[in-house]
Amino acid sequence: MTTLTKATGEAAARENPARRRRRKVDRLPYLLLLPCLAIIAVLLLWPLGQVVMMSFYKLDSVRQLRGDREWPWVGLANYAQILGDPFFRTVLRNTVLFAVANVALTMVLGTLVGLLLNRLGKKMATFVASCVMLAWATPALTGTIVWKWIFDDTSGLVTWLFNKLPDGLSSTLFGRSDWTGYGWFNDPLMFFAILTLVVVWHSFPFIAVSVLAGLKSVPGELQEAARVDGAGPWRVFWSVTFPILRPVFGILVVLSTIWDFKVFTQQFVLAGGTQDRSTFMLSIYSYAEAFSPPPKYGLGSAIAVILTVILLVVTALYVRMVLRQEDES
């Protein structure tokens, strides 16, 4: 090590104008960042500013986007129209309720599975973890298509399963015994239930794996000691495990909230497009307003801005948490 330092010193001394070299090095990181910054600016920040701007204009034709026609300024009219529309309140309620329910379910299921993986024997844990990985790795698109097939109204597995129920039981519970031809996706409540199933199925593995990774870094003796002192599993979790994992949980809740607020692919595929307005949530509502004919880009932008504002507040929390942990580690 000392020889290395000495050698560097000598090399620097031999290198003629050492100071010029140092100044050059100072500029290098900025040069390396330049392409990345340019791309982020053009493809993420500029559109972000643009969507805010577009929300103040009346934009309803592709010609305006191409710049062939004027953009009439309408100020806050798009927002006034959106916020005054009872339908928007329904959409907002759908979005918030869906996100809350999905985050809660994902966190609970994910944490339970994480704890379970930590307790299972080695072989069993590997097997279960591999299966859980499959759900995580499956693309949202094909995962949703398969669930749609499972809920198919004629040959779907769930339809078959409900048909298998004793007729009397099925009639008392649900008011029908023949489920063939039952439209699982027609009733909004049922639609959201299935969407929740699909989203939770996709997202609990990430929580489970993260919780497991967190648990592995917790010294087992702590839990062991608590158990020896007579604490039940519930008590051990809340008094020992949870406080240690709190930072992990914080980040996981924030990430899940962000993801569940902007679910699009699963919704789009399950609903078969953007026709079913009764199941709209913010991101698909914004998309449908903007791109379903007649296009209303200004109005769609206003909805997108509202979605973004909600998520940026959540993001601020996330960034604070990550930075605090970067400092600690």
Added chain:
Amino acid sequence: MKKLALNGAGLLVALFAAFPVYWMIATSLKPNREIFSATPRPVPAEPTLEHYREILTGNLIPGVTFLDFFLNSVLVAVATVLLSGLVALLAATAVARFRFKLRTSFLILLLVVQMIPLEALVIPLFLMIQRLGLYNTLPSLILTYLGFSLPFAVWMLRGFVAAVPKELEEAAAIDGASRAQTFRKVLFPLVAPGLVATSIFSFITAWNELIFALTFVNDQQKYTLPVAMTFFFGRDDTAWGSVMAASTLFTLPVIVFFLLVQRRMVSGLVAGAVKG
């Protein structure tokens, strides 16, 4: 007794997680009469590859086959991977190797832009694509996905660069290597595994994307696979056997790639939180 309960719970979780994937593959291997029979069979009684042959040889629309859509997707994903890998490597080197004034600001920027709801950027990006004359072209998607995959790619890659011992580069510098040479001959080979992991992440991002592909490309011949699948298989008279065969072909590469990098993805996403 307790162990039995734990293992039982484990099996239930495994079943819930893996069943849809199994059911996708199983359905894709069943002949139509088994798929549409009143009593579904858990295992294909007469497994067949006819659905795979159907989608691989038949035209989905006149003149366009499944393979064409597949290749569109491959092209878009590979171009995204190459571009974002190069740019991310430069940026990751900057933040992992240098202490400079705006370093922390840049890291915060990376985190924040990762959280921008991309769904909210469809409209302004559509505007940009229109003005650039890129509407209905695959480069419109490559450009878009480059922006999306880059922030996380840099975030992931900086850890790999930081893991390469600085002394190696210093030694190369002493031996008279220029900055560019050190970069190419010392840093690059050592970061290569990290670059592969990051590339896989970018690939999956581009491969799976639906909304932008749906919006920027209207010409059926240029559809990427996700769009083709929602478009051609989303109808009421769905040919589920073909859909499941297509889904399987779409999903398997992702699963294989994903398993290779998931460990890095977790640590990247949860940042410092789960360092073990």
